[in-house]
Amino acid sequence: MEPQNVNKGDRNKIYFLIIVIAALIGTNGYLFFKDRQQGERLVTVSTEKDKLRLEVEKIEVELDKVNALNLDLNDKLVDEQKLARQKIAELKLALEKGEITQAELDKAQTQIEELKTFIKNYNDQIIQLQKENIFLKTARDSLENSVKSANDKANNLASENSNLNAKVKVAAALKAQNAEIIAFRTKSSGKKIEVTKSSTAEKLSVRFTVTPNELAEKGHHNIFLRVFDPAGNLLANENNRFEADGQEMQFTHSVFINYNNDSSTYTIDWANPKPFIKGIYTVILYTDGTTMGKAQLELR
Template sequence: MEPQKINKGDRNKIYFLVIVIAALIGTNAYLFFKDRQQSERFVTVSTEKDKLRLEVEKIEVELDKVNALNLDLNDKLVEEQKLAREKIAELKVALEKGQITQGELDKANAQIDELKTFVKNYNDQIIQLQKDNTFLKNSRDSLENAIKNMGTRATNLETENTALNAKVKTAAALKVKDADIIAFRTKSSGKKVEVTKSSTAEKLSVRFNIIPNELAEKGHHNIYLRVFDPAGNLLAEDSNRFEADGQDMQYSHSIFIDYNNDETTYTIDWTNPKPFIKGIYTVILYTDGSTMGKAQIDLR
């Protein structure tokens, strides 16, 4: 059978169809690769934005750590942190945009690098501030301990001085060596007559010597007498008061003596404001706030 011949018009149609098909294939390939590049570009931009957000969050966490330390920041550090947080807020707003250009990403990257440098320097300043605070605290504690120790030492010295002064005062106190009491009455002639009966006694005369004491202060000393009757009643006026042995007391009579650390015998006459009664009368002597000694007499 003889092959069918293709006329020139059919051949041209075939060529046209081949060209159309090739063009469609090329267009589809172009669109495919273009879409793929756009998809990859979107993924790259999205990933970059997420990475920048993470960096911003890290920087913000570092600043939050500083605040958690509760340090007393100076005005300069407070202002620096304020500016950094304002920049962070601006970056967050920029990164939340739906679309962002590569230039904007590059600018954000540069700003984040600046913030990283700032945070590093800022943390270095905070670390130094902590060291300074620790040093100051240790210095303050050492000073407080030194002051406390000095206070304790001063208190101990004061206690020792008080005890020493008490010992010196005790050692320097005047004490009666021996004492005796006589009762007497005065005759109309003015002569004093010693008596032993309460009915005839008018006054008591206390005679005493003082133990020699080189530590005792020489010169005038006020001597106080307290006289007790046989019933134990103190014979004294309420207005007559003095201090001795840490107590406020009443006294029956007082005189001044001139002490010279010698064998002088001192005499004190006391008039009873009441009639004498039978029994033992007791006289206690005091001077310079302490007891000197005592003596007694038995009246019949």
């Protein structure tokens, strides 16, 4: 029995089907590998984005550390930090995009490397600023200590000088010796007659010799008298005031004497505007802010 012959048209259909099947297999294979590569690329891009985000966050942390130091940054450093934070904000925004090309990733990587370099230089400047601040603080503290020490010395010297001046003032003060008081009345002829009775007394005459003192200033010295009656009342005008022994006081009478350091004797007369009374009258003399001496007289 002879085999049946396959006609030429059927043979061509078979060849065509074989080619179509082969083409489909090839296309499916291409699409499979393409999808696989695309998936791998997406995974790679996502990983790179996460890595870049981490790098940006590290840079931001470095800037935050600088702010935590509370340093007094100069205008240049402040402006540089503002620019860096602006660039960080732009990078964060770019990396948050749903889709990003490799070119954009490469650009972001370059910008991050530039920021890393900036942060290193910025931190170097901050470290230098800290060193300068420590140096300035040390210098300031040293200066403050020197000023305090100088002020203490000045205050001590001022105190010593004040004490010395006070001692010199005391040493240079005029002192009365052999001070005595007499009462007298004046006759019609002008002659002074010493009396001992209060009823006949018109004035008191205070006589004293100034002790020689080389430290005392020669020339005029204002002598102040304070007169107390037997009852202890100060006989003085309300407006007559002076300072002596560190306080303000009223005085009865004052007069200038010319001191020449020659043991001269001085006499000061005082008229009582009121009648004298029986008892002891006390006169205290002052000059140059210190007490000179004291004398008393009893009137019968």
